[in-house]
Amino acid sequence: MRNTGALGMIVVSLLLGIAAVVVAGKWLNERANLQASTIVVAAHDINVGTRLTPDLLKTIDWPSGSIPSGSFNDIKLLDSRVVKINLYRGEPLLEGKLAPEGTAGGLSGVIADGKRAITVRVNDVVGVAGFALPGSQVDILVNIKDHQNPISKIVLEQILVLAVEQDLGRDEIKPKVVNAVTLEVTPEQAEKLDLARSVGTLSLVLRNQIDRGLGATDGVRTEELLGTKVATTNTNPEAKENVVYKPVDTPMPLVEIIRGLQVESIRDFKKPAHNK
Structure with a gap:
């Protein structure tokens, strides 16, 4: 029992x-159901500059205590908005990741407030062999081929590459050789860049994404690069020939005529009447 x-x-x-x-x-x-809220997330990977449509989005339950600031709970609120960064599947849609309302899709929706977009032509070498991809940070180097005193100098630093040709995608890591690069600059930088490409040849200098240091220099000239001095000539067309009469203790009268860097010796030279 x-x-x-x-x-x-x-x-x-x-x-x-x-x-x-x-x-x-x-x-x-x-x-858990009482404490969960609904937020809008990306249903697929979405590239920068894309105009949102309902098929690109979905809603999921999200813990109320950890809802990200700036999130949305209704897909209709995001109709026709433009994303300004790449979004990955399942990533919440936040106001900070979107261009202002009314912005058109494409490049114009990616440009930051107060900035401008300018496109410069490049080749496979100037374009850092294809490694200057959207989202990269570059410096702009100009080479001025002055026949008397050539110079190469960095004129702009920490410039964002917005697009390569017509491609805005920032998730690629493979080099892409292109013919044009679109850069994000301030109005003042746009003026400098436009002047630089009109007076010399532009090159892109790829820099570390997290490097914010400035490397301003005075540029380098030919004589500094080679360790030599470049002779300069008198370019004034009105300047008269520099004739120096230098008596030399020789049996016969000797006169030396100096023209620029050339020296000519003449014996039995008779001075011109105007030098008497």
Whole structure:
């Protein structure tokens, strides 16, 4: 009898335990549902500059206590908005990741406030062998081929590459050789860049994404590069020939005529009448 009573108590305890687990699980599920909210996330990977449509978005449940600031709970609120960064599948849509309302899709929706976009032609070398991709940071180097004193100098630093040709995608890592690069600049930088490309040849200098240091220099000239001095000539067309009469103690009168860097010696030279 004692064994039967003990066994009955064990069975009752197991049943009560199972019932407690079921009730607790139902309570936790109901409480989780009460504390969950709905937010809009990307249904697919979305490239920068894309105009949003309902098929690109979906709603999911999200814990109320950890909803990101600036999120949306209705897909209709995002109709025709433009994303200004790449979004990945399942990533919440936030106001900070979107261009202002009314912005057209494409490049214009990616340009930051107060900035401008300017396109410069490049080749496979000037374009950092195809490694200057959208989202890269570059410096702009200009080479001025002055026949008297050529110079090469960095004129702009920390310039964002918005697009390569017509491609805005920023998720590629493979080099892409292109013929044109679109850069994001301020109005003042746009003026400098336009002048630089009109007076010399432009090159892109790829820089580290997290490097914010400035490397302003005075540029380098030919004589500094080669360690030599470049002779300069008198370019004034009205300047008269520099004639120096230098007497030399020789048996016959000797006159040296200096024209620029050339020296000519003449014996029995008669001075011009105007130098008397």
